[in-house]
Amino acid sequence: xxxxxxxxxxxxxxxxxxxxxxxFAVPEGVIFAVIGPNGAGKTTLFNMIxxxxxxxxxxxxxxxxxxxxxxxxxxCRRGIGRTFQLVRPxxxxxxxxxxxxxxxxxxxxxxxxxxxxxEVLRQLDLFDKRAQRASALTLPDRxxxxxxxxxxxxxxxxxxxEVMAGLRPTETDRMVDIFRTLNRETGLTILLIEHVxxxxxxxxxxxxxxxxxAAIAEGKPEAVVREPAVVQSYLGAEAI
Amino acid sequence: MKALALEVxxxxxxxxxxxxxxxxxxxxxxxxDYLLTILIVIFYFAYTAQAWNIMMGFAGQLSLGxxxxxxxxxxxTAALYVHFGVAPWVGLPLAIAISxxxxxxxxxxxxxxxxxGVYFAILTIAFAEFARIGFDHFNWxxxxxxxxxxxxxxxxxxxxxxxxxxxxxxxVMLVFTLAALVxxxxxxxxxxxxxxxxxREDEEAARALGIDTFRxxxxxxxLSAGMTSIAGVFFAFYYNNLFPEQVFHISRSIELxxxxxxxxxxxxxxxxxxxxxxxxxxxxxxELMSAFGWTPPGAKQVFYGLCLLVxxxxxxxxxxxxxxxxxxxxxxxxxxxxx
Numbered sequence: 001x002x003x004x005x006x007x008x009x010x011x012x013x014x015x016x017x018x019x020x021x022x023x024f025a026v027p028e029g030v031i032f033a034v035i036g037p038n039g040a041g042k043t044t045l046f047n048m049i050x051x052x053x054x055x056x057x058x059x060x061x062x063x064x065x066x067x068x069x070x071x072x073x074x075x076c077r078r079g080i081g082r083t084f085q086l087v088r089p090x091x092x093x094x095x096x097x098x099x100x101x102x103x104x105x106x107x108x109x110x111x112x113x114x115x116x117x118x119e120v121l122r123q124l125d126l127f128d129k130r131a132q133r134a135s136a137l138t139l140p141d142r143x144x145x146x147x148x149x150x151x152x153x154x155x156x157x158x159x160x161x162e163v164m165a166g167l168r169p170t171e172t173d174r175m176v177d178i179f180r181t182l183n184r185e186t187g188l189t190i191l192l193i194e195h196v197x198x199x200x201x202x203x204x205x206x207x208x209x210x211x212x213x214a215a216i217a218e219g220k221p222e223a224v225v226r227e228p229a230v231v232q233s234y235l236g237a238e239a240i
Numbered sequence: 241m242k243a244l245a246l247e248v249x250x251x252x253x254x255x256x257x258x259x260x261x262x263x264x265x266x267x268x269x270x271x272x273d274y275l276l277t278i279l280i281v282i283f284y285f286a287y288t289a290q291a292w293n294i295m296m297g298f299a300g301q302l303s304l305g306x307x308x309x310x311x312x313x314x315x316x317t318a319a320l321y322v323h324f325g326v327a328p329w330v331g332l333p334l335a336i337a338i339s340x341x342x343x344x345x346x347x348x349x350x351x352x353x354x355x356x357g358v359y360f361a362i363l364t365i366a367f368a369e370f371a372r373i374g375f376d377h378f379n380w381x382x383x384x385x386x387x388x389x390x391x392x393x394x395x396x397x398x399x400x401x402x403x404x405x406x407x408x409x410x411x412v413m414l415v416f417t418l419a420a421l422v423x424x425x426x427x428x429x430x431x432x433x434x435x436x437x438x439x440r441e442d443e444e445a446a447r448a449l450g451i452d453t454f455r456x457x458x459x460x461x462x463l464s465a466g467m468t469s470i471a472g473v474f475f476a477f478y479y480n481n482l483f484p485e486q487v488f489h490i491s492r493s494i495e496l497x498x499x500x501x502x503x504x505x506x507x508x509x510x511x512x513x514x515x516x517x518x519x520x521x522x523x524x525x526x527e528l529m530s531a532f533g534w535t536p537p538g539a540k541q542v543f544y545g546l547c548l549l550v551x552x553x554x555x556x557x558x559x560x561x562x563x564x565x566x567x568x569x570x571x572x573x574x575x576x577x578x579x
Contacts, residue, residue: 050448076450084448090441101438104431105450113431153450 313472343465504558
């Protein structure tokens with residue numbers, strides 16, 4: 001059974017059908033990408049999984065239990081960590097304190113949480129910056145802090161919302177490297193919504209393509225990017 | 241708004257803290273009666289500031305109606321004492337419970353129905369106003385004519401019934417203030433302190449990290465309301481008279497929050513420093529002016545306004561954070577000790 005199963009999910013925003021009858025399954029231990037042009041419904045889909053709002057139709061199942069309609073904190077407690085497309089660190093807290101907040105979800109004591117925070121900060125190359133205030137970080141560092149905080153909650157599934165957006169190619173490669181290592185070494189399942197094809201091709205073992213709210217293709221990344229419907233709707237001139 | 245968590249207090253901080261502690265402990269023996277009453281008022285404001293700061297400074301929920309909890313604490317214990325002869329310390333648990341429940345009700349209404357920010361602040365004002373008007377017509381405790389505790393010329397201090405001379409009230413308020421300081425220090429270092437600060441900084445991000453924000457905001461309101469009501473007990477037994485128009489008035493609520501704003505919202509020592517600065521300066525200037533025979537009405541309010549203006553413009557963090565850095569008490573964030 002897949003770790004995350006989305007079946008027949010739709011979402012309407014007063015007449016606008018942002019997501020229509022999308023189904024897919026993310027098996028445990030894989031890196032799964034959702035791609036699509038702007039306005040394809042990627043973030044809407046992401047928000048339904050993260051519990052920001054419930055779908056109008058369909059079900060979302062995580063580890064065998066329905067999670068659609070649950071609140072964001074409840075979804076996180078069940079083992080889904082998320083990042084925000086526009087990063088939202090706790091600005092006045094230090095990098096370490098930001099991550100401790102995440103680590104305290106499943107730990108009662110601040111010292112235990114600090115240990116976990118240090119582990120995560122090392123994995124994300126932020127350990128040396130742990131005493132800085134989050135507000136003082138550069139964008140690439142903030143993006144990694146966002147990931148660190150989510151990881152500190154010990155998720156089984158990590159949801160990444162355009163975590164590469166705004167990064168330079170070298171920074172993107174560094175992020176790709178971090179996720180690969182995490183996935184290989186801890187078996188973490190990752191669902192990423194991504195615009196940066198360079199990252200998708202390097203990371204994902206499966207890709208789902210959304211267009212106008214509907215899934216138009218799914219499969220291995222190399223195969224998906226050659227499908228005519230995908231080339232036409234999304235990759236366009238870039239691929240030709 | 242970062243809390244100055246003194247995780248590993250430096251030697252200098254410990255020495256300063258010890259000196260300050262000794263100073264406030266022996267102060268009553270070195271000051272005259274007038275100065276003693278000023279010190280009592282300072283600690284009253286320092287304590288209420290600390291209690292308010294849990295809600296606003298730690299958890300980010302702005303209350304502009306904290307006079308409500310002072311008043312509920314004051315009226316509850318005063319009524320029990322006057323009508324049934326119940327000692328204030330016996331009435332105190334009931335006073336705390338009533339205030340905490342009222343806080344819980346306001347918190348529930350607001351957080352359940354997503355009333356946040358300024359709307360939440362307005363809601364807190366509204367409930368303080370309900371109480372003001374309600375108590376105006378509550379004749380069992382005197383209504384608008386006021387409620388009075390029996391006053392006599394006390395020669396001895398009876399701590400049990402809180403009947404006595406100012407020096408007793410000084411130590412009562414000092415103990416409360418120090419206890420609140422220790423409690424806030426422990427809270428800020430604990431799991432709940434981290435969760436509160438996360439909610440204060442970004443509630444949506446806090447929820448995404450699995451924090452049950454409703455629950456932790458409720459705890460902050462209930463704790464803050466309960467603590468504030470203890471100050472009400474002091475208020476009733478120290479001043480011996482309660483008028484709804486004064487106790488629950490919005491100007492009382494505003495008065496309570498000036499010290500933490502000026503001292504530094506969200507810090508541990510800001511509320512205390514703020515209370516000393518504000519009340520101390522206001523009283524000295526007032527004294528000076530009356531020495532010259534000039535006592536214009538509303539001078540204190542104008543002075544408070546000026547203080548706020550200066551702090552907001554020049555020291556947006558409040559007085560304490562820059563002062564702590566000057567004194568070398570706040571370790572620069574770049575050289576925290578290795579873990």
